[in-house]
Structures are given as structure tokens and as C-alpha cells.
Amino acid sequence: MNYYEILGIDKNVSQAEIKSAYRKQSLKWHPDVNQNKSEATERFRDIYEAYSILSDPGKKLEYDKSLEDGIRYSYNEDRNYQERYRDAYEAFILEMYRLAYELTYQNIHYTKIKKELVKRGCPIHISEKIAIYVESNRKKEVRAAALKSILVAIGSFIVGIIIFAIAYAMGRFWIGGFLFFIIAIINLLKGIYYLVTGRVPIES
Known part of the structure; x- marks a missing residue:
């Protein structure tokens, strides 16, 4: 598994570009917006795994060295897929909440916030819940x-x-x-x- 290929970026990109690529791939492969949920779920896990490593400068350095040395990088192999999916899902939802709070404090109505979250790949029912919740808060x-x-x-x-x-x-x-x-x-x-x-x- 090559984390750079998963996110569709090269080794010399900035952290901002890594985050942007993560959002783009999350939108594309979110299980709730794909017909083949099995494939999408696995791909979504891999996307989160890639982001969690490349977004951390220290882990990214270790990963880059493992590529140069031709050594397989170990990513918490003792953790099962269910835990990895939960982490990926929670990270995605947290990102949606952050965006929603940023928008609501610009006095943007919850209906527009909902639409923006849906554009980012968040399921409609979850987008509505988040948008209403942040506006209420x-x-x-x-x-x-x-x-x-x-x-x-x-x-x-x-x-x-x-x-x-x-x-x-x-x-x-x-x-x-x-x-x-x-x-x-x-x-x-x-x-x-x-x-x-x-x-x-x-x-x-």
C-alpha cells in the first residue's frame, strides 16, 4: 500500500495539499455515497490510514524512509479493521463539525451549511443533524x-x-x-x- 498513491499526491506536497487530497478522496469514497459499500468502506479505511500518517510530520518522515529502504511500513497492525473504520468515520465527522461551526459563526443558515456538508461527502441525514445542532449551539x-x-x-x-x-x-x-x-x-x-x-x- 502506497499512501501517496491512495491520496493521489506526490512526496513533496505541503500539509495543506495533503489535507485537501484527503477531503477529496473522502468525498469520493465515503461508504454512504457509494453503491459498492464493501469496496468503498475498505478504500475509506485506507484513505484515513494514509492521511493519519502523512499529516503527521514525524510519521511521514518514518514512512518516507521506509519507502527509500524498501521496507514495509507498519501501521498499528494489532488493530482490527473495525477500529480503523471507526477512527476514519470519527475523523470525517469531526471535520464536518469543524466546518459547520466555522460557517454558523458567519451567520450562515443551517440549510446552506447542510448543503455544503453534503458537497463534502457527508450523508444528507447526518449533514442536517450537524447543521441544526451547531446553529442551535x-x-x-x-x-x-x-x-x-x-x-x-x-x-x-x-x-x-x-x-x-x-x-x-x-x-x-x-x-x-x-x-x-x-x-x-x-x-x-x-x-x-x-x-x-x-x-x-x-x-x-
Whole structure:
């Protein structure tokens, strides 16, 4: 088994190219998108095995030396195929979750995230579960942060009113208290918006 041939790359590629090749081959050979599941499952295992070695600089160096010396490289031969498949599957799903989280924190709707995961070879039902889950988590996190901001804004609003009232009672008009009051209102409205929508504030 030649790991470079399995991923369709040569020895001098970068880690980014190795990862890209892994994604491409995973998409092509994922068991859930192939009619010949037996062949696809075996090929998918080999793809993960190749990636797990070539994506690790130390293991890659050992593998390259074994090729030069004409020695068969040993990849955890004591592990059975079921464990190897589980590792490959878990690594693939983890990659899908990472991508989904990256997209959801750009405020991309879960339906579009689902489509993107399907393009990467993730089964439709799993893609939908992941997309809905990450969007739900994002909204929970944003709403929790927004609630804290609202409470702070309400506190600032009250302080602004008190300062403004004291200044007014003393026959003075303190512009600082007025600005404090306005900023508190703006922050309160922003907090309410993010609490309702669950959207992530994105700087322009």
C-alpha cells in the first residue's frame, strides 16, 4: 500500500495539499455515497490510514524512509479493521463539525451549511443533524452573551438616569450623564437584537 498513491499526491506536497487530497478522496469514497459499500468502506479505511500518517510530520518522515529502504511500513497492525473504520468515520465527522461551526459563526443558515456538508461527502441525514445542532449551539451562546449585555445596559441606563436626575436637581446639565444614558440605550437595543436573532456580531 502506497499512501501517496491512495491520496493521489506526490512526496513533496505541503500539509495543506495533503489535507485537501484527503477531503477529496473522502468525498469520493465515503461508504454512504457509494453503491459498492464493501469496496468503498475498505478504500475509506485506507484513505484515513494514509492521511493519519502523512499529516503527521514525524510519521511521514518514518514512512518516507521506509519507502527509500524498501521496507514495509507498519501501521498499528494489532488493530482490527473495525477500529480503523471507526477512527476514519470519527475523523470525517469531526471535520464536518469543524466546518459547520466555522460557517454558523458567519451567520450562515443551517440549510446552506447542510448543503455544503453534503458537497463534502457527508450523508444528507447526518449533514442536517450537524447543521441544526451547531446553529442551535451558536444561538444559545450568542443569546447568553446578549442577556449579560442587556443586564449591563440596564444597569448603565439606571445609573445614567440617576446621574442625570442629580445634575438636574442641582440646576446643572451634565452632558456626560446624558451621553451615558444614550450609550446605555444603544447597547440595550443591540443586546435585544442579538437576544432575539441569535446572530453573531460581525465587524465590517
